[in-house]
Amino acid sequence: MGASPAKLIAESPLNPTTCLETPRLRLRPFAESDLDELARWYADPEVMRYIGDGRTLNRAETWRQIATFLGHQELRGFTTLAVEERHSGALVGECGPWFPVGWPVLEVGWLVDPRRQGQGIATEAAGAVVAWCWANLDIAELGSIIHPDNLASARVATRLGATLARRLPNFYGGPADLWLHRRPEAPKVGSSS
């Protein structure tokens, strides 16, 4: 089990002053200006059904969640980030590495605006985060913890090349599946065209 605290190998693009980019998305630290939008998702029982204990969060709790994300960055050097659409600047999700004390594995998690699901946003954001984690963190395992009924997230994990490793019988009071991401292989001589 990846129980030892992950160490950051070097200063990285998840530094709070910079961010991670993909063709359509920018991942950057959460800010207080994200509160309204994030609070709207966290108040939606459909969004929260498979997150933590399944409870919705009010506006004050959402603010504390943003603060906890930022504090996790202070303590670990990385955290869950806001996912925004590059062309519009709209907040469309959250995604990033997450490893608070007591977590079974360094996790890449994701959550997408319910109006923007089915557009490949989670796969694009999480793919970038998975690659970043393998490149920048000194880790043996990288996982995603997914509620067994959360088929949409299981599909994202499959698309990312993760495999279902084991079931955690009691994660926040219920079962959860631990998916493990594949470590990328080192490129071989002669493999480029």
Next chain:
Amino acid sequence: MTMRPELLIETPRLRLRRFRETDLDAYARINSDAEVTRFLGSGKPISREDTWRQIALFLGHERLRGYSVLAIEDRASGEFLGRSGPWFPQGWPMLEVGWVVDPSRRGQGIATEAGRASIDWCFDQLGVSEVCSIIRTENIPSARVAARLGAKIEGQLPGFFGAPADLWVHRRPN
């Protein structure tokens, strides 16, 4: 990491400084004591995992507000004694200064000394003229600290995290 000004409040016996991950063991021990937590939040002891998240929350509060609840350290020994400092998350009724002290160090005036310095810091550094302390009505020891600091009860919060609390207000002297 971005460079930020050091948040530091010093008194004759105490140093109030930013929380660190190395405070986890000592702070989790205090948070595991039902006598300490019965008047805080949900009233239940706080696990080591939730204590870590609380430390993250304090640090994130500083990122969002520029100040936060700080660790209280014994200046002479460096020992972790508890927490105090300015707190104003979303939805809070007013800028608050609270205090939690290691139960083995009760009765030594630590809460009063840390609370006094935190409140004065708010007056001086944040320019506010009033600071509150939200104290469960049945939390007599903390009410005594608030009274010693010159605060007055100016309101009631009937359902503060599920139990009645008093809004004590500290006013800046003219």
